[in-house]
Every structure is written in C-alpha cells, then in structure tokens.
Amino acid sequence: MHVSFRVLATSAAIALAGVAFSATASPAAQAAAKTEAPAAHKALTAQQQRMADCNKEATGKKGAEHKAFMSSCLKGEHAAAPAAKVTQQERMKNCNADAKTKALKGADRKAFMSTCLKGDAAK
16 A cells, blocks of 8 residues: 555656646747637638628718618628628639630749739639
C-alpha cells in the first residue's frame, strides 16, 4: 500500500508540474491559437448577409427613418435588395473553364485569369 501511495503522489506531482509548465511556458502556443481562431470564421448565413447589406445601404439614416428602412429591407421589401453573389470558388471555376475553352497558355492565361477573377472580363 505504501508503494502505490508513493506512485500516486509522484504521478500527481508530475501532472501538476506539467500543467503549471504549460500555463507559463507556452505564450507562443497561446498566441498561435488566438491567431488561428479568426481564420476559422464561418461564412455568413443568408440572414446575416442580408443584415450586413441592409446596414451598408442604411448609412446616413438615423432614428425612425433608419428603423423603418431596416425593417423593410430585412423583409425583402426594399427594391435594392442584392441578388445572390457569385462566390470566389464559382468565379474561379468559371474563369478556368473559359481559359480552357480559349486555349490560353502562359502570360495570356495569367492576364485573362486576373481580369476574369476581378469580374472585368466580358464573356
């Protein structure tokens, strides 16, 4: 019984020392964890995107006017409600397909992809 108590006490001491060491000796790891957290943001839901778009359109409005505008905009009654945007992934897929059908190579392809991804290319 005396040996098992010694083993238990030793393992508890090692565990506590490890916790104390990790809490004080790893600010770099904690900083890395904090910098990774913003990169893991999820895409906005449709309602969140609508709220952001309506908020942008409501700049300059105050008080009751702002409240009424936001109410109608969020209900979809506002005429300037934006249509669904093409995602970057869809844009990349479309531009790649266009570049392939035009058989572009090298610098020509690079220039085409640049303008296409910016949305400047006429299709």
